[in-house]
Amino acid sequence: MQPEQLELFEITPDYRDHKKYREGIFKTKAQIKAELLELGRDRIYHVLSFGGGTQSAHLLEQHFQGLIHYDYIIFSDTGAEPQFIHEQVAWWQRRQQACGNTTPFIITHHSSMERGLEEMLMRYIHTDYQRFQMPVYCSTMDPVTGEIKAAGMMPRQCTVDFKIVPVKQAARRAVLELHGLGYRQQMPDNIGFIIDIGFSYDEIRRINTSQSPQFKYVRLAYPLVEQNETTAGSIRFLEDNRFPTRRSRCYLCPFNCDGARDIGMDWDEIIEAEPLSFLKACYFDQALRKVQRTGSKIMKSIPFLHYSRRPLDEVYAAEHERISAVHGAELNRWVSGWEAAIQKKWNPDELLIRA
Ligand code: SF4
Known part of the structure; x- marks a missing residue:
């Protein structure tokens, strides 16, 4: 997307006008939570899928400032991030400590291809x-x-296989363990997950569902879309605060x-x-x-x-x-x-x- 287009998005973005919202493909966190509660899943765990780059870092900082609650912060290592992204992840871990935030920060990877x-x-x-x-x-x-x-x-299947699914698996493992259950045991019926993904409003086209295809009790939410936040807006926020601004991706x-x-x-x-x-x-x-x-x-x-x-x-x-x-x-x-x-x-x- 050209910078002029990004600017256009910055003038009038409103997710409620977008057909992804009108057609029920993109749902707000409140809607997702209501759905889980209706299914009797009243113990909801909130997870941030942290990519080490810019948008999910924006959400992470909102968490450190007490604006969004997370039970887990999870970074999935694709095995091909540049070293500067690993350094950025380490930077955010140090910031977490400096903020006195103690949310578990898990680093995970693909289950069978660990590298x-x-x-x-x-x-x-x-x-x-x-x-x-x-x-x-x-x-x-x-x-x-x-x-x-x-x-x-x-x-593009790698984002799902090497980023999103490992985050879901790690969240599942952590919660089962918390409840004294083994990884192969069933998730209790009253537990649900909302995993936040750092897509921005200008990436709303990438949203296809709020329901995890792998786990019926896992839902995906996109708080930056709900905030009508753009990629450029998140980068500006990080720059204004002198936080690191490298975009996360694989070197190849x-x-x-x-x-x-x-x-x-x-x-x-x-x-x-x-x-x-x-x-x-x-x-x-x-x-x-x-x-x-x-x-x-x-x-x-x-x-x-x-x-x-x-x-x-x-x-x-x-x-x-x-x-x-x-x-x-x-x-x-x-x-x-x-x-x-x-x-x-x-x-x-x-x-x-x-x-
Ligand atoms: S950054 Fe590129 S190569 Fe890496 S997981 Fe995402 S789409 Fe795949």
Whole structure:
């Protein structure tokens, strides 16, 4: 979204005018709470899904100021956040202490792939694992003429699988434990959860439901939408208070774009702040096409991390060459370490490709 569009949203946002609200897709917290109470779930736990970036940090600060109640703050590590996001999470933990706030702050991850998206990608690249969860840009090749054409994107499933579901599981585990129950036991009928997600009003299109598809007693709420707060507004709030303002995302996220889009998520930032992570992204970008060419994957489109549907190391050729000269050996050690880890944990007959 262009800055002018963000400004437009800032002039007249009102969630009640939005069709997502009118059609009952977006519900207010009061509505969600009333629904849970009607179902007899009168012990409601309030959870913040903390992403370490800007909007959920805005909610976290509202919690520290006593404006929103949370029983748990939960950060799910996707395994591919830049180090500066981990530092930002640590900053907010220190702020919590400084505020004297004692809400449990849980750090969690994907339940079977503990090392997150890097593990998913390495497993996909090296074994016969077929579930691909990232929104990569695709091209297709005409089988007769060999012509390559831009196609769509793979669905974005990683946010749900590596961020939202682990938060729900961690909240569930914490509450069961609190009630003296084991993880495999049933949630008592009177317990419900409202998990707050930090989408802003300008992201209301991303809201599809308030009901968790995995757990009937878990509901999702979006307090910033209810506050008619925009992404730009949250960033301004953080800036005005001199809080950290880096946007949360994975270093290899295909939604990273070039500096032209002034939303604080771009490849330049990764190149500057974390050159080795940029090399890792180039490795994944290349390896995904390499494994796709083996014909062993259900995905038949040609995947790219960069929206231009060109190899990342070509889009940033000069930067790639410069960084490879400094960090190339480190990258090779990282790849070998991963190959050994995949062989040990996922036990393929042989690795599909080698670096
Ligand atoms: S930041 Fe990008 S890659 Fe990471 S979970 Fe979200 S959509 Fe997926």
